[in-house]
Amino acid sequence: MKFRFKALQRMREPDELDSPTLLAAPRGWIALFVVMITMTAALLWTFGGRIPVTVDSPGLLTHSSGTALIQSPYGGMVRAVLAQPADPVKLGQTVVRVEDAEGRTREITSPFGGQVVGLSVTDGQVIAPGSPVASVERTDTPQDRMVAMVFVPAERAIGLAPGNEVELSVSTAPSGAFGLLRGTIGSVSPYTLTREAVSGLVGGELAAQRYLSGSPPKLVTVELTPDASTPSGFAWTSQSGPPMRLGTQASVTATINVGRQTPFNLILGR
Known part of the structure; x- marks a missing residue:
């Protein structure tokens, strides 16, 4: 009976036609604006943003004649x-x-x-x-110098060219402590290397196995960027790099920058 009495009482009251109708709470409008701004920013970044495109491959520090x-x-x-x-x-x-x-x-x-x-x-x-x-x-050639020889699978070497920037993670100088060694591509072999050719460059079949796990590679020679202000004599992503000279025959992992691409094109695989 209590609920019936309240219902009858509301029926006797006149309609509140002059009262404003609240379609949405302020919090709802704020959330809607945040979503719209986020979606707009995401669309702008998808079509106008630029992300680096890189190729990672193994190699070693050595002299120019291998x-x-x-x-x-x-x-x-x-x-x-x-x-x-x-x-x-x-x-x-x-x-x-x-x-x-x-x-x-x-x-x-x-x-x-x-x-x-x-x-x-x-x-x-x-x-x-x-x-x-x-x-x-x-070390008997006239232009002898320390370089990085990087072995890039042929299908991933498309677009690599002299002048591309390279960053090298050196096994004897952990990147977490000393940063990455800087360099640029000096040359890219026009043809893929046979197993025998890789063995001849790195000193034998056993040493070559690390670079022959996938498809036949191309040889990418990386010229190290000199910097007389560092103990190693080369430029690093950190301020000074390791506190010693670099030795050859050290394994490296090269990250080669081949350009920048919009996220939209990257999603489409262009």
Whole structure:
């Protein structure tokens, strides 16, 4: 009866025609404006924004001529290994002595100058003609300098060109502490590299496996940006980079900047 009495009482009251009708609360209008502004900003960014397009690939720091293998022209037993890793070698220097089947001592000499980075034989080992005995990082060319050799899968190398900016994460200088090493593309090989070609550049089949996991790569040579104010002698994304000189044969991961693209085109795959 209580609810019925209230209903009858409201029916007797005149309509409140002069009272304003509230279509939406102020909070609702604020939320609507925020959504509209956000959507407008997103559309403007989708069609007018620019995001960097990069290619990431593995490589290593080395000298401009790379690493080459010294092979034995003789078969026989290794009697003496005369060079050790990190030793410098000159053109014509004896690195291994081999005793052939007739008991003659044969000397295996280096056909180039550089620094030994690895040995493939030990004393007493029997080798065949053509067997590798040592790998040497060549430093005997007139334009010798430290570079980064980066191996980019062919399908990802489209658009790469000399002058593209590159940032290198160096294994011996953690990027979290020292930043990234700066450089630019110096050259891009016109053709893909065979397994043998990659092995010849990095010093053997075992070293080449890291760069041959996918499709045949192209060689991208990165020229490091010099900076005399840093301890390493090169420019970094941090102020000074690592507090020491860089050594070769260090693994790197290269991030190559190939340009900028609108998010709309990136979504469409253009």
